[in-house]
Amino acid sequence: MHIQFLGATGTVTGSKYLLTEGSRKVLVDCGLFQGYKELRLRNWAGLPFRPDELDAVVLTHAHLDHSGYLPLLVRDGFRGKIICSEATYDLCAILLPDSGHLQEEEANYANRHGISKHAPALPLYTEDDARRSLGHFAPVAFNHRVEVCAGVSVELLRAGHILGAAIVSMRWGEHKITFSGDLGRPHDLLMPAPSVVEQTDYLVLESTYGNRRHDPADPELLIGQTIRETAARGGVTIIPSFAVGRAQEMLYYLHRLKSSGAIPRLLPVYLNSPMAVNATGIYHKHRADHRLDAAQCESMCHAAKIVNSVEESIALNNRHMPMVIIAASGMATGGRVLHHLKAFASDPRNTILFAGYQAGGTRGAAMLAGVGEIKIHGQYVPLRARVAQISNLSGHADADEILGWLSHFTRAPKQTFITHGEPDAADALRRRIEETLRWPCRVPTYRDRIAL
Secondary structure (H helix, E strand, O other), X not given: OEEEEOOOOOOOOOOOEEXXXXXXXXXXOOOOOOOOHHHHHHHHOOOOOOHHHOOEEEOOOOOHHHHOOHHHHHHOOOOOEEEEEHHHHHHHHHHHHHHHHHHHHHHHHHHHHOOOOOOOOOOOOOHHHHHHHHHHEEEEOOOOOEEEEOOEEEEEEEOOOOOOOEEEEEEEOOEEEEEOOOOOOOOOOOOOOOOOOOOXXXXXXXXXXXXXXXXXXXXXXXXXXXXXXXXXXXXXXXXXXXXXXXXXXXXXXXXXHHHHOOOOOOOOEEEEOHHHHHHHHHHHHOHHHOOOOHHHHHHHHOOOEEOOOHHHHHHHOOOOOOEEEEEOOOOOOOOOHHHHHHHHOOOOOOEEEXXXXXXXXXHHHHHHOOOOEEEEOOEEEEOOOEEEEOHHHOOOOEHHHHHHHHOOOOOOOOEEEXXXXXXXXXXXXXXXXXXXXXXXXXXXXXXOEEEO
């Protein structure tokens, strides 16, 4: 059998791993490339296999860099099942249609304002494409092995990264192959620690933070300090946030900060992401999948005023007074946060607070690097607001935490493939595993096809 790496190589986006043996073909993850234009163009380039030849897709979690290509796969002929956890299905039912809708909106905006090099600009896929793909989902419970196709079965274990995130344990004939997905942290505020894995023949391991440790400082203190200082200047704190995972964590921290008096109780907080609102409600449905009890869940859900309409969103941009706005997307690549950045980025009283990893080539990464202006909707906006990052809010395990998870293995895998990391991070983790654990490791490149 063979594994082919069709994404998440040299980057943290576009996760796709194709397993083949004879006529059997299974894809693990089906994500969008994000960030640099060179990567984004891969979304339009097609795949090196026919979607109708796939037996199944197995999904580790709902984030678009792991799930966002599914509408294209179905539109182009895939007819099998998409196996995932129950919470992942509920989140994808929000994320995927929203992704299609945003792409249609951006294409329409580009056509109306003549800012595209294409005539006409087209969406990668539509909201209808995304809704059709949902009919192929086959959610399963954690810790329950299911057959994927003849001789192939999978069991989903909790990964702890976001609600529903899974480690995929696959049996393919005599082989056992484990995909870490995005590994969560052992002491996360909301999510449980990743499940222990003791043995596998082959391991595909993420390396997002493979070359660093998370800051040990308490993120709650850093968030509170940033918001207090910004409000004291009369400024607005803009928090670009992933709608699933990070938005809910920020809401819970803001609830705690107001309850303790660390930030003013009357400071207005707005959640301007319809998708994040819906995702937050799913935490009530899947309380067994996270650490919060019913009361804590309720407090999280009511920590911000919900911005329901486009008109309300636009009105916020005219309110130049202390407030906090949480809006998607987390790397400032699209969504409503772009309109807030256009309105507030030029004022030095304001703060743009990033609360997660910023992939290379994204606006978020550029802003943290210190650019003087950002391009939004074809126009350049001066960047005079303070730009800050709370790096230890990440839902990804850092290098030490990854090694801690690996320490539970009772024997070395035959091969460990290091993926889902920028080149420095992936290679640093490879070296550390080889030197510390003496395991054979490999960092695959894009489209590598390797015999197992």
